[in-house]
Amino acid sequence: MLLVLKFGGTSVADIERIKNAAAIIAAEVQKGHKVAVVVSAMAGVTDQLIGYCRDVAPLYDPREHDAVVAAGEQITAGLMAMALQQRGLNARSWQGWQVPLRTDSTHSKARIIDIDAAAFRQRIEEGEIGVMAGFQGITNEDRITTLGRGGSDTSAVALAIALKAERCDIYTDVDGVYTSDPRIVTKARKLPRVAYEEMLELASLGAKVLQTRSVELAMKYRMPVQVLSTFDNAIGSDLPGTLVTDGDDTMEQNYVTGIAYTRDEAKITLVKVADQPGVAAAVFGPLARAGINVDMIVQTAADDGETTDITFTVGKADLDRTKKVLEDERKKINFTKLLAAADVAKISLVGAGMRSHPGVAATMFETLAEKKINIQVIETSEINVSVLIAEEYTELALRALHTAYGLDGK
Amino acid sequence: MLLVLKFGGTSVADIERIKNAAAIIAAEVQKGHKVAVVVSAMAGVTDQLIGYCRDVAPLYDPREHDAVVAAGEQITAGLMAMALQQRGLNARSWQGWQVPLRTDSTHSKARIIDIDAAAFRQRIEEGEIGVMAGFQGITNEDRITTLGRGGSDTSAVALAIALKAERCDIYTDVDGVYTSDPRIVTKARKLPRVAYEEMLELASLGAKVLQTRSVELAMKYRMPVQVLSTFDNAIGSDLPGTLVTDGDDTMEQNYVTGIAYTRDEAKITLVKVADQPGVAAAVFGPLARAGINVDMIVQTAADDGETTDITFTVGKADLDRTKKVLEDERKKINFTKLLAAADVAKISLVGAGMRSHPGVAATMFETLAEKKINIQVIETSEINVSVLIAEEYTELALRALHTAYGLDGK
Numbered sequence: 001m002l003l004v005l006k007f008g009g010t011s012v013a014d015i016e017r018i019k020n021a022a023a024i025i026a027a028e029v030q031k032g033h034k035v036a037v038v039v040s041a042m043a044g045v046t047d048q049l050i051g052y053c054r055d056v057a058p059l060y061d062p063r064e065h066d067a068v069v070a071a072g073e074q075i076t077a078g079l080m081a082m083a084l085q086q087r088g089l090n091a092r093s094w095q096g097w098q099v100p101l102r103t104d105s106t107h108s109k110a111r112i113i114d115i116d117a118a119a120f121r122q123r124i125e126e127g128e129i130g131v132m133a134g135f136q137g138i139t140n141e142d143r144i145t146t147l148g149r150g151g152s153d154t155s156a157v158a159l160a161i162a163l164k165a166e167r168c169d170i171y172t173d174v175d176g177v178y179t180s181d182p183r184i185v186t187k188a189r190k191l192p193r194v195a196y197e198e199m200l201e202l203a204s205l206g207a208k209v210l211q212t213r214s215v216e217l218a219m220k221y222r223m224p225v226q227v228l229s230t231f232d233n234a235i236g237s238d239l240p241g242t243l244v245t246d247g248d249d250t251m252e253q254n255y256v257t258g259i260a261y262t263r264d265e266a267k268i269t270l271v272k273v274a275d276q277p278g279v280a281a282a283v284f285g286p287l288a289r290a291g292i293n294v295d296m297i298v299q300t301a302a303d304d305g306e307t308t309d310i311t312f313t314v315g316k317a318d319l320d321r322t323k324k325v326l327e328d329e330r331k332k333i334n335f336t337k338l339l340a341a342a343d344v345a346k347i348s349l350v351g352a353g354m355r356s357h358p359g360v361a362a363t364m365f366e367t368l369a370e371k372k373i374n375i376q377v378i379e380t381s382e383i384n385v386s387v388l389i390a391e392e393y394t395e396l397a398l399r400a401l402h403t404a405y406g407l408d409g410k
Numbered sequence: 411m412l413l414v415l416k417f418g419g420t421s422v423a424d425i426e427r428i429k430n431a432a433a434i435i436a437a438e439v440q441k442g443h444k445v446a447v448v449v450s451a452m453a454g455v456t457d458q459l460i461g462y463c464r465d466v467a468p469l470y471d472p473r474e475h476d477a478v479v480a481a482g483e484q485i486t487a488g489l490m491a492m493a494l495q496q497r498g499l500n501a502r503s504w505q506g507w508q509v510p511l512r513t514d515s516t517h518s519k520a521r522i523i524d525i526d527a528a529a530f531r532q533r534i535e536e537g538e539i540g541v542m543a544g545f546q547g548i549t550n551e552d553r554i555t556t557l558g559r560g561g562s563d564t565s566a567v568a569l570a571i572a573l574k575a576e577r578c579d580i581y582t583d584v585d586g587v588y589t590s591d592p593r594i595v596t597k598a599r600k601l602p603r604v605a606y607e608e609m610l611e612l613a614s615l616g617a618k619v620l621q622t623r624s625v626e627l628a629m630k631y632r633m634p635v636q637v638l639s640t641f642d643n644a645i646g647s648d649l650p651g652t653l654v655t656d657g658d659d660t661m662e663q664n665y666v667t668g669i670a671y672t673r674d675e676a677k678i679t680l681v682k683v684a685d686q687p688g689v690a691a692a693v694f695g696p697l698a699r700a701g702i703n704v705d706m707i708v709q710t711a712a713d714d715g716e717t718t719d720i721t722f723t724v725g726k727a728d729l730d731r732t733k734k735v736l737e738d739e740r741k742k743i744n745f746t747k748l749l750a751a752a753d754v755a756k757i758s759l760v761g762a763g764m765r766s767h768p769g770v771a772a773t774m775f776e777t778l779a780e781k782k783i784n785i786q787v788i789e790t791s792e793i794n795v796s797v798l799i800a801e802e803y804t805e806l807a808l809r810a811l812h813t814a815y816g817l818d819g820k
Binding site: 015018019049052053055056057060061063064065066067068070071072074075077078079081082083085086092093095097098142143144 | 425428429459462463465466467470471473474475476477478480481482484485487488489491492493495496502503505507508552553554
């Protein structure tokens with residue numbers, strides 16, 4: 001069985017942890033598996049290198065930025081190969097350009113085009129452990145690129161696909177995917193399995209276990225991904241973490257698989273906008289051109305029958321810029337008032353079972369009403385229901401919903 | 411005029427110094443020169459990375475070692491390109507593999523085979539500043555190599571040769587080559603010019619301004635090299651440092667150009683070795699096979715007419731190993747006693763003028779005798795005279811000789 005094992009920044013934060021990760025890899029080899037490894041930079045190194053870039057040139061050239069920050073993964077890849085050799089294993093490091101892992105030229109958030117893993121695979125077949133530097137690739141012009149924050153997850157899944165691996169194991173500082181954030185919901189349970197589409201929703205709705213793009217890629221190629229801890233239960237146990245894979249019957253025991261949340265959004269309401277065709281374009285066109293991502297959108301008719309209120313959310317970091325863009329367009333959009341609130345939280349139920357059980361949201365609304373929590377915005381998709389509430393109720397809402405949907409563990 | 415400017419570790423030790431170096435480069439561009447830049451790792455970074463390697467695996471794989479430590483220069487190259495862009499200049503970084511700079515596969519002390527600088531030169535001709543990461547290259551199998559300590563000097567000279575540059579300027583933390591170490595000999599003077607062969611002797615005899623290999627390379631291709639300070643007199647002045655170039659008449663004013671010293675050697679004496687053919691091979695063969703470099707060698711007949719004493723020096727770090735190798739071979743070599751001393755210093759006069767003035771050494775012997783300094787070993791070559799003395803006399807000897815040969819400045 002060929003496995004790709006990926007170790008994140010906290011799993012290779014110092015020499016001791018690199019040696020610990022090497023022991024985990026050795027245990028997989030011991031079981032008879034062929035192994036490829038993908039490593040992140042040692043925790044803190046990427047931030048330090050980004051800091052250098054900012055200090056040199058606040059508006060830095062992203063091509064040079066990528067050349068600088070890719071050094072972090074280069075270092076870990078070499079050290080990991082040495083740590084494996086030190087255990088008597090045959091291993092070597094591979095930089096993105098050596099594989100090569102080709103990307104487009106969107107520097108600092110490049111997308112993978114292709115991994116030509118023939119040479120890499122050949123040596124794995126010969127019993128060598130290939131340690132690939134995560135996060136980095138090269139363009140067709142041989143310039144170094146990086147894949148964006150958390151990009152090593154995507155590197156690992158892409159390598160697993162290119163190698164036709166059996167599975168991609170993501171070793172991190174949590175031991176799996178939980179029904180909700182265990183730091184808030186003490187009764188949260190670790191999920192043994194999650195469907196790709198659920199994981200995708202959980203990741204994009206605030207669960208920080210996996211980079212969203214890595215889940216998209218895994219889903220597209222049906223590559224099983226396992227999330228597990230470097231520190232707790234890794235050596236010797238089978239499937240000790242959470243397996244992200246195709247949905248199946250066993251996952252529909254609960255309609256709701258997990259409850260995610262994020263405090264990273266802010267709410268904007270445009271009051272009394274003229275209710276006529278083209279108004280949405282007038283609002284959201286300028287925001288898109290300014291590179292501002294809009295998430296939840298609701299539009300409600302005002303009682304005068306001629307105007308409408310438009311409410312939507314943007315990233316908190318974009319709030320001031322959003323207000324400015326809209327004020328600049330005030331005449332064209334023609335609104336009476338602009339209301340903005342940063343003290344909101346978005347709570348999301350996720351579950352593939354919702355698809356066949358359309359009444360799931362009702363329990364959410366009742367539960368929040370019982371706790372006197374006002375719902376500001378509602379948004380639903382096939383497999384999730386999200387509500388925006390006042391930020392101060394976040395913990396209360398999470399715990400109440402976790403109980404209401406029968407997710408509590410013992 | 412096309413110049414290669416090289417900045418050492420202390421010249422790029424932090425962001426402020428990188429910006430300062432960028433200002434120096436900008437001043438050269440301002441004068442109308444086309445410019446290529448070679449950078450070392452930020453001071454301390456290489457040592458940190460080597461420390462990581464040792465901590466992971468004391469007997470590390472030199473291929474992985476090179477992948478790890480090359481990251482230091484990669485970072486500086488990117489940051490320097492940004493710093494130049496920040497000044498409105500067109501610049502980009504080039505890693506060893508991007509140029510490419512091909513080396514043999516002697517990892518961690520690789521020798522340059524070839525620089526295919528066509529693409530690099532093309533962009534310089536178009537007005538872009540190329541910033542090459544020093545110290546690193548790739549093998550024909552595309553593995554990363556490094557050139558050994560101080561290797562960025564060699565990178566810079568090699569790039570200058572490949573680009574057919576007018577000159578290679580080495581910016582460092584001293585402002586030139588001195589007649590002797592100014593920290594000891596306060597009357598030492600900066601030399602405006604030094605001949606290649608003199609610089610080669612000075613570098614290999616202990617002066618740490620330039621890597622010996624870089625001087626060999628410059629001499630072979632007659633590439634003028636200028637040593638100058640990043641901190642003092644760099645911007646705006648013409649030829650403010652020391653120019654290393656072909657010898658000419660102006661340099662023969664003094665027979666002695668400079669006085670170097672090293673405390674890095676230790677002395678071994680084998681007492682009463684049978685004086686017969688093959689004895690030198692019996693002594694130095696095993697040392698060569700053990701990878702121990704031997705420097706000064708003298709052999710003196712004992713008064714019995716049948717035995718001889720052999721004295722030689724090795725690096726202090728190799729002293730214990732040397733003793734062990736010789737004791738193991740004691741029967742074959744057939745010596746009476748082995749004497750070892752680590753408290754010695756080697757003092758060397760260097761000057762192309764010696765060639766035409768064979769009596770130069772006499773002044774040295776007289777001067778040392780006057781100061782009651784005993785000479786333990788003497789070695790001469792065409793353009794240098796070296797003596798081994800007790801280490802405690804180092805400063806006294808340097809100052810006395812500096813005065814005796816008329817090198818003192820005002």
